Amino acid sequence: MAQLTPQSPLYNFPLPExxxxxxxxxxxxxxxxxxxxxxxxxxxxAEITLDIEDICVSYLNAGADGSDIKRAFPYSLSRQDIEDAVFSGP
Known part of the structure; x- marks a missing residue:
């Protein structure tokens, strides 16, 4: 099996990883x-949910009106892309 890197799609990583x-x-x-x-x-x-097709992120009280900002990232994105997007904040 190929070496998994941060550039590998997230769906290639086993759940424990x-x-x-x-x-x-x-x-x-x-x-x-x-x-x-x-x-x-x-x-x-934020709350992060590992859904069936996406990683869903709800940034709590992050909207201008105090509402949550919700985003979804498909597992086909690389782990690095998801990390950069999710952990840079809302």
């Missing part, structure tokens, strides 16, 4: 809903 990556990025797993994660970085916080 995705979970380890999220932990490395400072995310905490929800013990009741194992596909849900929470992260707080400086002036923003």
């Amino acid at each position: 995705i979970e380890a990556w999220l932990k490395k990025m400072g995310c905490d797993q929800n013990p009741q809903e194992l596909n849900c994660w929470y992260v707080k970085k400086g002036n923003w916080e």
Whole structure:
């Protein structure tokens, strides 16, 4: 099997590696809903959900009116692209 790199599509990574990556990025797993994660970085916080076709991110209270900003990133994107997009904030 080919070596997985940050440029590899996220769907090539086994779930334990995705979970380890999220932990490395400072995310905490929800013990009741194992596909849900929470992260707080400086002036923003987000919930990350590992859905069937996408990684869904809700930046909490990030909209101008205090609403959540929701984004979805397909697993076909590289891990690095998703990391850059999600962890740069809303």
